[in-house]
Amino acid sequence: MPKINGNEIRPGNILEHEGGLWAAVKVDHVKPGKGGAFAQVEMRNLRSGSKLNERFRSADKVERVRLEQKDQQFLYETDGMLVFMDSETFEQIELPADLLGERRPFLQDGMTIVVEFHESEALNATLPQKVTCKVVETEPVVKGQTAANSFKPAILDNGVKVMVPPFIAQDEDIIVNTETMEYSERA
Template sequence: MAKINGNEIRPGSIIDHDGGLWAAVKVNHVKPGKGGAFAQVELKNLRDGRKLNERFRSEDKVDEVYLEMKDQQFLYESDGKLVFMDSESFEQIELDADLLGDRRPFLQDGMTAAVRYYGEEPLAVTIPQKVTCKVAETEPVVNGQTASKSYKPAILDNGLRVMIPPFVGAEERIVVNTETFEYSERA
């Protein structure tokens, strides 16, 4: 852990504060007309998801924490737990499926995900930004609609609904952005 000043906190910084590990979600630097400058920081607890708004002055010292990232392969899901395997040591770990939130349907067997650790404790899982999925259901392709900028609804093989261009048909493979849940390109 490194000590940093309160005004050095940036979005994405992870700090040890108030007996827990917190990620800075939003940071707003304020310089009032009267008094000293401060950073208004929205924090999210990495262990239980609680949110907290905290004010840090520039002279406040906070402990910045660095999390180790390890690439791990997803094996399977069992009773709400996701099982990952370290590709070097072949150790298996179980994580709550809630860690992925609404991105859980994008996790595919054999996919490599980045698991962030604090010491030996896994805290977060990051899946690739773009994932290939198959279109399970959509309206049929209509000739002459390829030039328009309209989109049509589709249901993917993982059950998610996305909007796709009219020229993409059922059973085709597409690339979907896992952050925005939007069509990116044909696979």
């Protein structure tokens, strides 16, 4: 595995540190008046989910890990586990449903997601950036309401609440950004 200097750590990097795999969540470069500069790195453990704040000086060497990414198709959910199938080998794997966190409702039957592996162990799953959902419930359009920066609440078919522009009506399909969990555009 390649070793990088402490000041080369970027958010999203996967690091091997103290015997565990950590994802760099936030990196602040600090230059104190006295002493050498360092990178203050907030990390999340990929296996346990625990957080850790660590200082890395530029002379510190850290091992950067590259995860193998594979497309997996979502089949079904059973006992809090999500079952996925590799689209090339047709092998099935199970991942805990809480791995997706608050983005879990956006997972739809047959959807293809990217699962990241480290030595055949599945560590992370990423949904497509944009997902199409149906608006189940929203307030009717109020005439004369300006479109500039006025949003109204809407409930989607998966139970998630998002803010939508006033021209979106009930039973309309919209595209939601799964990273920000916000309305993106009409479908």
